[in-house]
Structures are given as C-alpha cells and as structure tokens.
Amino acid sequence: MSDQTVCVIIDGQEVRCPAGCTVYEAATTAGIHIPTFCHHPKLVPVGACRQCLVEVEGMRGLQTACTTPVRDNMVVKVHTSPAAVKARKANIEFLLTNHPLDCPVCDKGGECPLQNQAMQDGPGQSRYVEEKRHKNKRYPLSELIVLDQERCVLCWRCIRFLDEWADDHELDLFGRGADTRIDTFPGRPLRSKWQGNTIDICPVGALTSRIFRFEARVWELTNTASVCPLCGVGCNIVLGVKNQKVRRITPRENMEVNDTWICDKGRFAHGFVDHPDRLKTPLIRRNGKLEPATWEEALDLIAARLNAILQEDGPQAMAALGSNQVTNEANYLLQRFMRVVLGTNNVDHIGRIPTGATPLTSLPGLEHRDVIVLLGCDPSTEAPLVELWIKKAVLRHGARVLVANPHQIELCRYGGPWLGYRPGGEVALLNGLVRAVLDVGAKDQAARAANIEESRSWLKAYTPERVEPLCGTPAAALRQAAEVLVQARRPLFLVGPAWTKGSGEQRAFDALANLTLLLNDAETGFVAGDANAWGALQMGVAPHWYPGQQPCQDPEIRNRLSSFWGTKLSPVPGLDWDGMLPACAQGKLKGMWIIGSDPAHRSQTAGEALKRIPFLVVQDLFMTETATLAQVVLPTASFAETEGTLTNLTGRLQMIRPAKRPPGQARPDWWIITELARRMVESKRQKSWDFASAASVFQEIAKVIPGYRGLSYTTLGEAGWQPAPAQVKARRHLVRVEADPPSADPNYPLELVTGRLLYDRGTLLRRASRIQNLVPSPYVIIHPDTANQFGIAHGDPVWLISSQGQLPFTVLVSDEIVAGTVFVPWNVSDPPVGMLVSEPEGLTRVRLAKQE
Amino acid sequence: MVRDAIVGFWHILRAMGMTLKYFFTKPVTVQYPEQPVRLYPRFRGRHELRRYEEGPYQGLERCIGCALCAAYCPTQCIYVQAGENQDGVQRSPGERYAEIYEINLLRCMFCGYCEEACPTGAIVLRRQFALADYSRDRLIYTQDRLLTPSEPHAIILDDRAGSEQERRPGVSGKPKG
C-alpha cells in the first residue's frame, strides 16, 4: 500500500483514505457501516458472500465493497442507493432460505452476525415454504470442533484462516452448486493447533467448539479479561464464566502479543480450573495421613514448625521454591518472606531462565525478520503463538527458518536447513557455523570482529567436516546454513531452554555471541516456555538475585533493601535448586516450602531428596507427586480465581483477573504468604505485612524494582505494559570457546532428548478432558542406525534404560532425528520420563532393550 | 377530648357493623381441598414442562434447553443447563436437551413470560396453586417435579359466559375502593 491518499465520496461524505484500500475499508474509517459475511479484517478478501454490495457511480451493476479498490474521486452509495439496499436485503433473505431455524439450540446464538443482520435487514418472515436443503449436522471435524453444514454460509473464512495464517491446508470446499459444503479431506480430521480460531471467525454457528458445546448461552457468561497461563507468550484472553465455572476461553486482541488469535491449548484446556480433583481444604499430615484441616490450624502449624527450625537449626536450614507458573505477586512475596521473615537466600524456582539470556524484544517484530534461527527451541509446542508470527514472516515475507534441534520439529517444513545435533554439541555446532560464515562470507563478516586474526587459529579446528563428528551435524547442512546467514539482513536467534543444558549457560551464549557478532543486525531472544518465567526471575526468586535482578552480593543494594523492608538482610549466599537437592539428601534442609511446582514428578533424584525433608509444605492446585510427600498441603487459587500479573517472554507485564471464586477453601497465594508472615513476625512489624490485595503487593513491587517505578494495576490496564528493550552491549571480539569432545559411555550409548508436546499429560492438561484424547501413547523416536544397532524395528515395545531406572515405550524409527540420540516427549508416559533423569539436570544417557 | 372519644367510638361501631354484615353473606373462602376452587381458564399457576403427547417425538421432552425462558424471565428465577443428546438416549428431539432445569418459585411472579419465550411450548404455567411447603429448598422446583403434571381440585370457569355475579359468587356488587 502506498502512502498516497485518495478522496472518495461515500453516501455524500468525503472520505480520505490511502490509495489501494478497499471501498469497505474506506467506509469503515468514515464510520459508515457496510454489512459483510466473508470479509474479515485479518484475511485476504475474496468476495464470496455478496452481502456488501454497493453502488459505484460509473460502474455497471453493483460492486462488492470488500474487494473493490478505491479510486480517486470515486462516488459510492451504500445506504443511499435503493438498488444496493434492496440487493443486500435480498441477499439476506437468500442466505436464510436454506438456513435451519436452529437459533435456540445454536452456540453462536446471541453473538451471531447472521442473526444480527437478519434482525437488521432481514425480511422477518420467510417466503420459502418448501422443505429446506439438508446436509450434515453434528459432523465432528476433529476432537475439538463440530461442523453443521446446514448452517454454513460458505464464506470461506475458516479455509482462508487455516491457509493464510496457520498454513495448515486442512479444510476445503467440496461439491458444487447447491451441494457445496465445507469439509476436511477424507480420513483426515483437523489437526491444526489453530483450528479453534475458525470458531471465532465463522460468521454463523457452523463451526462450534465441542468443549463449549451447550455449556451456556453466550449472554449468560460473565466475561473477564485475563491472560493465558499455559505458555510464555501470555495471549490475551477472555474467560467466560457461568455459575462459577469457566465455560470457554476466547481471544482478546492485542497486537503486541497475540493479534486476534490463540492456540487450541489455551482455548480448550481450561477444564483443570473446575476439575473435581482441585484441592479444596488445607491438609495436615496426622499419623502419616494427610487429613483436612482449617486454615487456622494449617498456618499455625507451619508458623510453629518454622519457628522451631529457626531456633534449632537457623535460617539456612530452610528453603523455598517459587514457580515460573504463578503470579509475580506470589513470587515476590515468597522471596520477601524467605529473606525478611526467615532470613535466608535459599529461594529458587525450577526451570530458571539461564543467565545471559535476554528476552525477545517484540512478538510482532518477528514478522520482519528475514532469517529466524531456532536453537533448541520448538515454538510449535513450547510457545505456539511465536510459531504463528514466524509463519507470518515466512508466508508474507519469505523468511527462512533455520532449525538447530536434535530432532526435526514442525517448523522444519519451511526447508530449514535442519541442523541436527547431539546434545552437548551446541558449542561445536556454533563454532562450525562461525567458521563456515567466515569461509562463505569472506571479508564483510570478518571485518566485524576486532580480533579476527587471532581467532582464526582456534577456529581452524572447526571446519564443517571436523565439526560433524563432534556434534552430528552434516557438513553440507552447516555450509548451507552459513550461506543463508551471511545473506541475512536481520537475523533473529531464538534460544530455547534445551540449548544451554548440554554445554552450560556461559559457553552456549558466548559461542552464540561469536556468531551474531559476524552477522548483520542480529538479535537473540530467549523463548521461555512457562507463563511467568521472566517474572519469577524478575521478582527475585533466585538465590543470587533480589527483585529486579539486583545482585545479592552488592552490599549497597542489600543495605537499601534492608532499610526498605525494615530488616537486616542476610549476606550468606543462598542455595539454588541444584544446591538444595544435595542439601536435602544430606539432611541439611529441615524445612521447605514449594509453590506451584512438582519437582518430584520431574526427576527421581528430586523425589528421593524431598522425602528426607522433615517439614515440607506444598502449595498447589492439585495433589501432585510432591504434595503427597508433604507435611502440610495448602490449596491455592488458579489463574482464573486470583488477581495478579504475569510477565511474558518479551518481558511484558500483563494482568490476570479473578473470574470466579476458588473452590472450597482455596485461597490466592499472596493471601497465604501474607497470613503466614503475620503469624511469624513480631507485632510491631505486622504493618509491613499489611497487604490487603494483590494490588497492594504490586504497588510495593513497583517501588522495589527500578524499572517498574510508577506502575500500578491501573496503568497496566487491559493491554499490559512493555518495558523498553534491554540494551545489550555489542561485543567486538570473538571469545574463544572450545567444544567438548563427544561423551561416550559403552553402557549407555545413546543421548536422551526430551521435549514438550503441545498436548501432554502434565498436572493441568491431564484434567482437560477432550485434549487428553489428542495425547499420543508413550513413544520413543530412534534413528534407523540405532534401530539396526539394537536390532529393533518400528513399533516394537522397548525398555529405555538409564542409570536411574527403566521405562517402557513404543519405538518409532525415523531419520528425523540425529543418530546417537533418542527423543521422548515430556509428560506423556506414566511413570514420567523424569524417572530416568538425574538432577542436577544435565544430559542423560540411555540404552534400549527389547521388551520380552 | 370527649368529642374524640365519641367519634372514635362511632368508627368502631361502624367497623363492627361491617364485620357483622358478613356473618350473613355467603363466604368467599372455600374449604380447600375438600371443596373445589373456581379458577379462570387463563389462571397462571405453577409451571409444567411438557412432553410430546403424540407424533414422531411422542414421549420426548419438549424442552431443548435453549434457556430463552431464563433469558426472558424478569426475576431471573430460571436456571437451565443444557446437555447434548447422546446416540441412543434421546431426551428431546434434536441435539440439545435440558440437563438441569430449575425454577425458584419463591422468586417467580407468575408473569408467564417464560411460556411466551419458549420456542417449543415446553414450559407452561398450569393451574396448580397449592404450593405451600415446609422448606425453601422445596420451592426450588427441579426438572423432575416440573415434568410431573399436577392439577388442583378446581372448577374451571368459562371466562366469557355469565355476569360478574355468576362468575364470582359470594361477592356482591363492585368492590369498594
């Protein structure tokens, strides 16, 4: 679209609009309403429904406003042309002739564009008395969506959305003439993870949700603006609640986050909120059994026991785990409690974002990156909306997507190249790329590094051919990738949590910085998979960081916070999660408080260690494996029941709001922590724990974190608040990072790679009924070479054996994985694959054995 | 003072006279349930959820759980939760039925709007008026009770026939304002 403007006259009104826009858009800017069905502002117009007919002077017949581009001095008549008005009325009547009288039983009823327009322009009575046309009703397209072909007005919006945005060509028109209908291809139900969006954009009740089906009439819902808690994107959503139950989730437009879309997990997996398994009262272990108790009893007991531990073993005998899934307010208060009331820095959370990572600067900005490199990161499963933005970059601007991952992920479909590597080979792979970029790009690239001459000597060892045995990546793929990178104008590197596991944070990021230094305008962003990963870090739920990532070791900051919080903060360095585990095992930790995470489920080592803690308090939604080990279990409010903020993967602060009451006695995290603190501090300091609401906690957060000054729930509003991107100091020097030799262990010759699936059997999703039917049965993917080596065939049942234990799986043999590694999805098998992993979580080596 | 006493006494006498007069007229009250009550045909008593009595849907519930009655009800005393008919267990024609249907009769004002809103003629206000009960909970009528018809002991009047006098025996003349 050029920036020229033209002038058109619509219904006598002069309208200025950019040249190249459509009559419909021009009218909309002038506030003139033109009815439409097939037109959707986010989709390419097709002109399929004829509802938008208008008269254009000088053009024969009536024109479709949604497809007709404006010309200068065009004269358009919308409501002033009797012919157009009549045609639009006729069109409505025409659409209604075969439309079934389903409004009373149709889930779209009440928010249905066809209903509204029939009320507005419709004939009121049908002249058509013959039998209506019959097609399929109650026709499931997938586990999640049901189609009613009789209601469909053939607007193609659903097809176009899947084609233009999701790039999943799974719906199409079949038949012809009066028999035309929407359908999937034979035997292939909808599989797209974006299918739920077609429900929203369908202008009639043809596509409806099988989860919301008949749950409520839309006018019965109370709608609360909130944020999806299921991944790091933090899509803006609306919770529709009827009778204290979340009935549906729909997206809310936020152009900085999710446009108008959400993934099917965020939309359909809310079943956990109202699941009967939710913890409803505090539980206290009496005679070895967890029994219901009141809040008074539970909190008094915790306060007494913590005080006793404080007396006997001192503050360092206690630790707490926050969570990257609960609100900032909860995390902030937890670390405040540990540091101020108990006097220890032993606070951390699992899945902490690696040091050196920086948040992605902008989600919509992804669209304008011409090369996107995914390093150990699978947006399709970890942060689906990122995938949608990447697809936009690919489909609309031809971006390239390079994928460095041990196995092929969905985004490999755009031609990669796929740089398969063995975990632990990250540094080798990057060094190989650096070397290849220097080889391919010659002078331009080299000139960017100040110390290029010295560096060439250590880089000599990393020719693609030499790198191949180190990390398993084919030399040809490396060269191909280097060529793409050299030509990139604005490459973006997306780093996933898996990337730093094998080689360590420092080395992985240093090696990456070497590569980005050589390229044009490169940016690195970390893709956090959990809803509040940045938030947990920002709130200081880390042993070495106070809120705002202010180092605990800095005496000046410590003094400042000491006077702010009114207590002397401990200078003793705290234990991180990796340090807590051995401390538990050695019996050094006497008390522990875990909020919103389930370490016992993640690894056997953790489960064993936690068993040795004399006093364990777990605060969660469900009876998790960790909760079964606890002395006291506290029921907490879910995201739909509490107020608070979450920080998404671009560092954006967004609010969640209570849409319903928590079940039973469950309480918000901030209330629980505050109540406990008030029981433990002496009376004159009670005032400092005077939080009356999550909002007052946030007020304090805004005072403590330097960058948040002046923020409040009011300023966050519905759209959230985006911090200015962090200034990353540009490096001029290549840093020498040497690759590890490939590890070898004859007993366990294979490297275990785990990864998320979009739908799994995790604590929350396990309670989302229909979603569970989409979770595959436990499988392991192995390379054909591995299959030969172990004499195993596709579909065989096998044991996967590590030094920690063994689990049964079904084998899938595929060359979409690097030889020497096996892939197992997280949270699918029961017992969990964590059983094979030993913490601190680095790499796990395994072998295979055929089941007898 | 004395005047006030006399006027007061006169009023008492007049009222007593009125009372006395009714000793000699026919009573308006009836000995219900021994004696029938006379009701107008359009009398609106407690609701009933109807079933199809004949035709292809015979025996099925008319209610499709659309909640239009609940939407229209001015006192918001109807609660509907719809369910989906499963193959083989059809409770109503089509895809949808009412899984929960409750009316809080304590709040209902018997306006009959629900009946007017219903697209299938499922909810109707019938003649049962004897609703007294021992607990409030019992007055939240559940679906099974609403589906059970119940008739009062009554004589239904023809509201077009006869004079006011005939239709309302026992009431003499126009009520005084």
Ligand code: SF4
């Ligand atoms: S199913 Fe809905 S969105 Fe798709 S063509 Fe029909 S009416 Fe349009």
Ligand code: SF4
């Ligand atoms: S992309 Fe993430 S945040 Fe958005 S709806 Fe899906 S799970 Fe929720």
Ligand code: SF4
């Ligand atoms: S009679 Fe009136 S008040 Fe009573 S349930 Fe029906 S609509 Fe509501």
Ligand code: SF4
């Ligand atoms: S009684 Fe009638 S209006 Fe009410 S839910 Fe049933 S069908 Fe709908």
Ligand code: FES
């Ligand atoms: S909206 Fe223009 S043809 Fe459908």
